[in-house]
Amino acid sequence: MQVLFCHDGPLSVDGEQNYYGIAHNNEMFKRYYAIADQIATVIRLNQLKKDESTKNLSKINGIPFKVYEMPNISSAKGVLFYRKKAKAIVKKAVLESDYIVARLPSMSGFIAIDYAKKYNKPYLTEVVACPWDAHWNHSFKGKLVAPFMYLATKKRVKNSNYVVYVTNHFLQDRYPTRGKSVNCSNVALTKFDDNILRKRQEKIRNMDANSKIIIGTTAAVNVRYKGQQYVIEALGELKKQGYTHFEYQLVGAGDQSYLKSVAEKFDVTEQVRFMGPMIHDEVFSWLETIDIYTQPSRQEGLPRALIEAMSRGVPAFGANTAGIPELIDDGFIFGNTKYNTQEICSILKTLKKEQMLSQAERNFIEAKKYDKKKIDERRERFFKEFSHNNI
Known part of the structure; x- marks a missing residue:
């Protein structure tokens, strides 16, 4: 039995057909074994150059899975x-699979759901972000696309029998959705040590009036809806x-020129x-050095970086987004x-040591809700119910 995961991606691939990802990694793909014993994916691929570093990518290994390469x-x-070619690829992949998982918003996911319905293939929908926020806050062209993506997502989620948010x-x-649903964050933390708090x-108590306060954000620095410019x-x-x-301090890949011009x-x-x-371990070490974390995005699902910062007891502030x-x-x-900039100024000017101490404890406790074991168990039960009811 084969489960087909559909998303625009991308994954990276080298000349020896080794696949690499960031969010799309071993841990993510393995969860679909709760549905079927074989995994395939419809996804876009980026070809790695011969000497290109994979240091910041996760190699997908130990998982035998089939890749149907999508055009952009x-x-x-x-x-x-390329839409005609893309539809033919997705159609073939859907027909060769027993179950479909469509991650939205994505063009691949939209097409996969349409073919799954046409050929009576059981499908499950994952909703990981708001396409309206993503496109509306991206550019003028994005504003033209936003209504289509919003309605396309809304229609397909509404009619899905199984939805993961x-x-x-x-x-x-x-x-x-009219169907069954479950909330399962893609954030899954494994270590909670009270010594971290x-x-x-202690770090906060040692601060004085002359201390430098380091604010941090982890996000791509070339995507304007991530909002670093407002900070x-x-x-x-x-x-x-x-x-x-x-x-x-800004952690993240991408062209820095726009944000440097803002500075x-x-x-x-x-x-x-x-x-x-x-890399992930380096981010956790960096979080130990900052004083406040901010998530200023105008588009998100449930931000992993923010929860990870909270799990280190970091006081945080963020945008009214998702x-x-x-x-x-x-x-x-x-x-x-x-x-918003005035509001950011107000938060930073009025943030006192007592507030930072209380927020450190509050955030650390809140992050414990995203314990990997609990989330994995809830997702696995939902996946098994989906596959069991669609044998």
């Missing part, structure tokens, strides 16, 4: 020239008011540090309006 149909050019409430409310509290702008406003003890514009170049991409308010206290949420 996430652009106007792709839809115009990564949020507790947000995506369920925006993209409701005690160490964080940089806030630092500029704070500098005008005489608050110069904040440093903003120059607001005269805070010396307060903004680009740390580059880090699942972020499900994680953080109301007083540490800023809006997605033209006044």
